Amino acid sequence: MVKHLFNSHIDWVGGRNSIGDLQAGALNEKISIPKTMDGPGVGTNPDEMLLGAASTCYSITLAAMLERNDILLEHLKVDAKGIVDVTKGTFTYEKITYHVAMKLTKESDEVKAIKLAKRAESSCMISRAIQGNIELETIIRIEK
Template identity: 70%
Template structure:
């Protein structure tokens, strides 16, 4: 059984509203609490990174599934939204919605591509990791 190991390193000095530095793979970024959560809003934050992980995993998974099924893809765009609920001062990542825009070489492949786009959510490693804790939704649009 093969295992893949990923590492990250964070330098942080200060309390909740400090600004830290994250390095993971080729990503080097400042990190802080987002301004809409009354933080400094510098660099990225865990909420954006979870959304980014979910949307990139979904996109790459779907692209691979389309390719394996020999569906001609002209363009794939995924706009994702993360919804965080705040109740009694407790922050809960509630939902991720992927708005998927597909442009295919043949309209005849749309039915199969829709099924793959729906199934990609259950095939993505990140989606499987957060399933049961974060609601996942996919909205699919075909472009001509």
């Protein structure tokens, strides 16, 4: 069995509206609560990082699945949108929608590429970690 260990370190001084420093691998970023949630809006925040982790994982998983199935990808764009609901002071990450645009070579099987793009949503490690807690949706477009 192979296990991979990842580490992060946060320096945070003060209360809710302070600004912290996050270091995790190559990531070195300021962190705070976003302005839309009445914070200072400096650097990134957990909502953006979760969306970034999910969309990064989805993109890498899809690229690998296409490659393993001999579907040649010229270009992949994934725009992700996250919805966080605030009800009675409770913040709940509700939904992530991936807007996927794939440009394939002329020889590639578009039908199979679309099936793989849908399957990648439930195949990546981050999607599996949030499964049952956050709704996932994938909207796929093949570019010519």
